[in-house]
Amino acid sequence: MKQLASAALLTAAVLAPSLASATMISGSYDVDLNENDPGLVVNSQDLAANPFSFDLNEGESVTFDLFKIWTDESAVNGDDETAQPISVLFDLTLPEAITGSVNGETVGDTWGLGGFYQEGQLTWNGPLNLVFGDNNDGLITIELSDETFNEGYWWGLYEGLCNGAKVEATITLVREATASVPEPATLALMGMGLLGLGARARRKRQAA
Template identity: 50%
Template sequence: MNAVKLGALAVFLLVVSAAANATMITSSYTVDAHTSGSGLVVHTQDHAANPFSYDLNVGQSKTFGLFDIWTDQSSLYQGSGSHPISVQFGFTSPTSGQGTVDGQTYGLFTGFFNFAQEGVVHWDSPLNFTFGPNNDGLIQVSLSDAVFNLGYFGLNSGPCYGATVKATLKYLADPSTADVPEPGTFGLFGLALAAIGFAAYRRRSAI
């Protein structure tokens, strides 16, 4: 195998090694919403696997449907203000820990002459989950706002006219102890540089 092919192989193995070092992020989730009493009563159902799991490298993100939300009420506008809703995440990988995204649900009149009604779910700040010995590893989870059961005179109540709240999972930073490449990665990188340098030397010698 000549030096150029050897260098290309080393670079390929280096890339494969980096891809193999993707971090698995696994978490369960629980939705706590206003499911009874006065005001706008809502129902939720898991949309994603629970727990969910994705392999991500630093800088990558994944957006997916997390849970469905709807109301069975014929009158979405109850005049009693908003109600809290929250999603608690329980991480098991890359480490154990918990965090919560908070928000509100409420009903609105909308449309021409306010004939239409809609339910709204609105979220506050995203969850920033830190981990690692120095708490500098960072995973962020944000949830999408949604409108559900939009219709005239409450005719579109029920799960068929509900909405899906999406989660965006971002892997923003490795913990500091994970920033140092493994010895095998150093070896592959050195092999790639040596092979490319040797190939350049042979080309100069042949001139």
Template identity: 45%
Template sequence: MKFLSRNRVGAVVALLTAVCLSASPAESFASIQFELDSFSVSTHSAGPGLLINTDSSVISPTLESFSLDVGQSVTGDLFRIWTDEAAWNLDDASPQNASVSFNFSQPAPTFGGGVSGETYGATIFFASGGVLDWNNGPFILSFGPNGDGKLQVTLSDEVFNPGPGFTFRSGRDYGATVEATFTLLQAPAVPEPATLLLWGGLGLAGVAAGRRFVA
């Protein structure tokens, strides 16, 4: 009686590994449910430069809970932006940082990220106004167990509190509402049950092969 050689044990393990690796992830055609747990807005509110106010309570319910197939989008109001300043000053032309951070509780595991832009006061053709510019364009949130799901977030650029000459029509009523669009670019891959079983049995098969003997 003799044990299988190490070469044969290695061949068995290599074969099982090759089979597992060749099993491709199953395509998932089901809609994916998203739950926006929270988001925060950060803008310039003190010091030199155009002073900004925001209100996040105007968020559309369609952005808080939505279901998407790949390629589909949902758009809704995200927050209100305005200035209480009444006149354009030279320091208002200096761009100031603005950002929004998102935190999703579904699909699990939780995921999130942020987008950055800038605000400033502009004056042109005998009119002035505040400007919100997401200068980095759309950004992508990765999600899913392996981080291979892709949700694109696009925020609208806005002009707020426009006024004649070097003045602003100050206050919330003359502000603007920033919209967000979520687009599902790619669903996370879902491993096939057979792949999971093969990977689970790989270690056991290798051990069993090492102990097997022949007459």
């Protein structure tokens, strides 16, 4: 009887949905930007831990400073007004191995009399959606903030790291992945095992 009860408990544990618990999201990131002419030459410096790690429950988000962006150029020239690509590659190791990039662009902008005011601009195309889980129903989103950096006037930029901008990242665990359900063949084998244990227990009682 004890064997039958143990087997039943094991089956229930396999079939029962897992209890809600925080999901660890861990990974690293790499910023790729325009480091040479033509275009506005920009630099970056990591601000967040790399690799990073957070525990999130379904529906929760965390926002943090990811990296700083700036230019050492002293003025926006003609070639700087042509947008250049920027991307951040995220390489997650937990909850499983997933990779993806957030893509955007940087550009120099001027306005006012003859370009009296000048600045660098950073814009992103949209959030990154990362699907995970055995059933591909878990979802993590990563969104980065648009920023203006090295704003200046008198027909120039206030160049340098200290006049740059901090880019924020928001990671959201939109949806937990559901647990896999045992295949019919597995369920059948477990059922046969339970029946066998039950029959064995009855024979022992009859023999006694």
